[in-house]
Amino acid sequence: xxxxxxxxxxxxxxxxxxxxxxxxxxxxxxxxxxxxxxxxxxxxxxxxxxxxxxxxxxxxxxxxxxxxxxxxxxxxxxxxxxxxxxxxxxxxxxxxxxxxxxxxxxxxxxxxxxxxxxxxxxxxxxxxxxxxxxxxxxxxxx
Amino acid sequence: xxxxxxxxxxxxxxxxxxxxxxxxxxxxxxxxxxxxxxxxxxxxxxxxxxxxxxxxxxxxxxxxxxxxxxxxxxxxxxxxxxxxxxxxxx
Numbered sequence: 001x002x003x004x005x006x007x008x009x010x011x012x013x014x015x016x017x018x019x020x021x022x023x024x025x026x027x028x029x030x031x032x033x034x035x036x037x038x039x040x041x042x043x044x045x046x047x048x049x050x051x052x053x054x055x056x057x058x059x060x061x062x063x064x065x066x067x068x069x070x071x072x073x074x075x076x077x078x079x080x081x082x083x084x085x086x087x088x089x090x091x092x093x094x095x096x097x098x099x100x101x102x103x104x105x106x107x108x109x110x111x112x113x114x115x116x117x118x119x120x121x122x123x124x125x126x127x128x129x130x131x132x133x134x135x136x137x138x139x140x141x142x
Numbered sequence: 143x144x145x146x147x148x149x150x151x152x153x154x155x156x157x158x159x160x161x162x163x164x165x166x167x168x169x170x171x172x173x174x175x176x177x178x179x180x181x182x183x184x185x186x187x188x189x190x191x192x193x194x195x196x197x198x199x200x201x202x203x204x205x206x207x208x209x210x211x212x213x214x215x216x217x218x219x220x221x222x223x224x225x226x227x228x229x230x231x232x
Contacts (some may be wrong), residue, residue, distance in 0.1 A: 025229075047230075054230035061201055064226055073151065079231055091232035095197060098152045098227070 002118040003140055004028070004037045004076070006133040007094045008113075013114055015082035017108040019045070024082050024106070024130075025053040029067050030075035033098070036137050037075040048067050052091065053079045078104040084115040085109075088126050096121035102129070143168055144219055147177070148224040153188075156181050170200060173223070187203040188225060189213070199226050 008028055016024045025045050028037035043061055044056035056131075067073065077096075088096070088108035096103050099122035107115040120127045134140070146163050147229035157163060158181070178185040188198050193212065200207045201224045206217045217223060220229075 002149060027229075043229075052230070052232050054228065057199055057206055057228075058204060059200075061204065061224065061226065064224070068148075069220040077229060091230065095228065096232045097197060100151075 001132055001134045002037075002076070002104070003134060005080050005112070005137070006096055006135060008037055008040055009116060009131070009133050012078050012104060012106055013116060015042055016108050019080065019106045020088040021050050021082045022048055022058045023050065023053040023082055024078075025055060027063075027074045027078065027081040028076035029070075032071055032073050034141065035073065035075050036140065037102075039072065050129075051084075074098075074101055076102045076104050078106065080108050080109050081107045086115045086123060088119055093121055093124040093126060096124075099138075104131075143217075143219050145173060145219055145221065145223060147173060148222070150202065150225055152227055153184065153225065156184050166219055168216060169213070170202070170207055170215045170217065171216065171221070174213070199213050199228055200224070201226065 011129055026042040029039040030036045044059055046056040047054045071113045086105040099120060103119045103121055104137060105117055118129050118131050120129060143148055144164055144166055146162050146164050149157050155203050163177060163209055165176045166170055172187060174185050194200055202217055202221050
């Protein structure tokens with residue numbers, strides 16, 4: 001299950017609609033200790049494509065260095081599907097190398113608008129998980 | 143020559159959970175071979191068909207080695223070397 005602050009879900013959806021019809025992408029960093037998503041990081045889609053995304057490498061390197069200094073890890077990696085349902089395609093499964101990360105997909109098609117789903121991907125195997133949007137992490141941390 | 147290389151989380155299971163490794167070598171290829179000798183399996187996760195794996199990026203300071211001299215890129219002890227998995231999808 002992905003437990004996540006509601007405003008972070010809204011931020012992902014807003015960014016997906018802003019970038020539509022190009023696929024949006026980004027991540028949400030959190031501390032290594034509790035792996036709760038905290039810091040929203042929009043990323044530039046180097047591919048600028050309607051059916052592919054790639055983090056802009058130099059921006060990603062800079063963000064990675066910041067995360068290292070802050071003792072953060074990528075907790076959520078998100079992107080949008082602007083022409084298909086919110087389910088990992090072949091490229092999504094191939095590039096998803098870390099089973100600890102929640103891979104979130106937002107569909108912005110007219111039929112699927114605001115559909116947000118989260119997956120764990122391990123060795124290209126996909127397992128969907130429930131998204132629990134919360135107002136605060138305090139009950140989780142208690 | 144001694145250099146330090148930053149290891150991404152997904153490869154740290156091969157490097158005994160080390161986030162960075164001090165190793166030796168004057169080029170990226172030499173460095174990866176030295177790491178492979180100590181941590182078997184490392185090279186195959188980073189290199190495929192004699193090139194940087196398409197799912198990985200290797201940076202010397204701020205530059206992707208694909209835009210330098212690929213695996214023959216020379217390094218010095220003052221360089222920051224970082225391996226990062228590419229983040230991409232469809």
